[in-house]
Amino acid sequence: MRRRRAVPRLFHGADLAEDAFLNAPFGLFARQKIKAMEGRRLLWAEREIEDAQFQPASLDLRISKEAFRVRASFLPGRERSVRDRLKSLNAEPVSLAGAGTVLEKDIVYVARLMERLELRPNLSGAANPKSSTGRLDIFTRLIVDGSEAFDDVPLDYRGELWLEISPRSFSVRVREGSKLSQIRFRNRNSQHMEKYTFALTDDEIRKKHDETPLVDGDLNLREGVVLRVDLSGAGHEIVGYRAIKNSDVIDISRVAGYAAEDFWEPIYARPDGRLILDPGEFYILASREKLQIPADLAAEMAPIDPAIGEFRVHYAGFFDPGFGQGPDGAPCARAVLEVRSRDVPFLLEDGQPVGRLVYEKLAGAADELYGAGAASNYQGQGLKLSKHFRDFKAP
Incomplete structure (x- = not known):
């Protein structure tokens, strides 16, 4: 499992000069900067990322064909991967390939997302449901390996992304490639590394x-x-x-x-x-x-x-x-x-x-x-x- 490192990686010489992401201004990345992340392989996917996924300050995430029905929501916790937790819960596999499948309301599912991250020590992520997802009363939360909080991707994270999905009012049909959530990326400088809120006063x-x-x-x-x-x-x-x-x-x-x-x-x-x-x-x-x-x-x-x-x-x-x-x-x-x-x-x-x-x-x-x-x-x-x-x- 690859997760956030206790000590940030160091970049020297040409690597530091080349890596504009280490010297970017503080704040949320706009669309063109998220596209640049893809070009530098900080963000990649098992299937080519579609241009329509890039929003003005966020990226739509796609469900892969791999999903599981679970008996309870969970967080992996430190030193544990999402796959470890799924195995310990005896999660039941659900295939979202082809025409997909129906996710029944009031049941909890966990689906792997197509996108993966290879973040820098100054980059973190935060996720939320897409507008249409919320208006259908589909409760979703992003989960990453080693995490103790939903919807949070820590600095320097490298690995898979997973999505907890729980329809509340309606049963819904989803399939590989369905977009239920979005992620935004935040760049921090040395004055912001330990901050947990970035809101304007x-x-x-x-x-x-x-x-x-x-x-x-x-x-x-x-x-x-x-x-x-x-x-x-x-x-x-x-x-x-x-x-x-x-x-x-x-x-x-x-x-x-x-x-x-x-x-x-x-x-x-x-x-x-x-x-x-x-x-x-x-x-x-x-x-x-x-x-x-x-x-x-x-x-x-x-x-x-x-x-x-x-x-x-x-x-x-x-x-x-x-x-x-x-x-x-x-x-x-x-x-x-x-x-x-x-x-x-x-x-x-x-x-x-x-x-x-x-x-x-x-x-x-x-x-x-x-x-x-x-x-x-x-x-x-x-x-x-x-x-x-x-x-x-x-x-």
């Missing part, structure tokens, strides 16, 4: 907002930009959707392949602007604020405070640079909230804080922003289901 966010509006309306800061739920309808009757249990299987490769009314129950605005979240139910809601991500930043949805309520709103909360940028320079997209209540019913009210956007700098400007390519399915979005569903039919 509220003062830095306020200054950026004065230059380029991050949200419409007032800026509400709390270690990030506070987002509030929209239950007023904002001029529309439907304010959300609730997943229908016992629906048909969803093939994640089918875009606009399903009638929304077969899988979702619309939630209509109430005069009192309230919604009771039932335990175990899954909801799609939207933020009151419209937002945009400047070209030199990326953002991630984070919990505002565990004390505000027993629900989760950020299954797939990464926003590439350019998301929500309107033609007039104003924010044009709402954040879609993937909401699941936990143990008890919980009352949400219109305008209630539900999350915050945490911003991070890019190491260099992206050569293409979100919304410029055909794969930008959610640019300018309001309340919106995943790309797999056609719009609701008019009553």
Whole structure:
């Protein structure tokens, strides 16, 4: 097993001069830098990486044909590989070759990803579900050898990548090459090696907002930009959707392949602007604020405070640079909230804080922003289901 080294490797002479990745600016890598990683074999795959996988500040990851059904989620822990853990759990092999297979809801699977990493001592990675994955209520987490945390790739990591997959509301068909998650890469310099948070401070966010509006309306800061739920309808009757249990299987490769009314129950605005979240139910809601991500930043949805309520709103909360940028320079997209209540019913009210956007700098400007390519399915979005569903039919 190859994992993070206790002492970073040293580079000398021509190697150091040649290795621009050791001298790159601090921050998240933009698309062209991720492509350069592939060219230098810091990132490679068993099948050629497709150009469409490269997002403005992230890379879409593909499932290989090798997968396993497991009885419980797990982390390998120090000095252990994912394969070691799978063997000790007597995991049942599942083939994703050809037409793939159906992953049953409420079952945990672990699939090897096609991509592998050969990182430098100054490079780390962080993963999250893709937007469409979160909106289908598919819970995914990246696992690497020797790891004690999900979705984290440590400095200098070399080895395989694995993905834990657990469909929650719908059973789904996936196959070799399916894309459920994405990874971003962070370069650190000597001042940032021991840091665990890289977010802009509220003062830095306020200054950026004065230059380029991050949200419409007032800026509400709390270690990030506070987002509030929209239950007023904002001029529309439907304010959300609730997943229908016992629906048909969803093939994640089918875009606009399903009638929304077969899988979702619309939630209509109430005069009192309230919604009771039932335990175990899954909801799609939207933020009151419209937002945009400047070209030199990326953002991630984070919990505002565990004390505000027993629900989760950020299954797939990464926003590439350019998301929500309107033609007039104003924010044009709402954040879609993937909401699941936990143990008890919980009352949400219109305008209630539900999350915050945490911003991070890019190491260099992206050569293409979100919304410029055909794969930008959610640019300018309001309340919106995943790309797999056609719009609701008019009553």
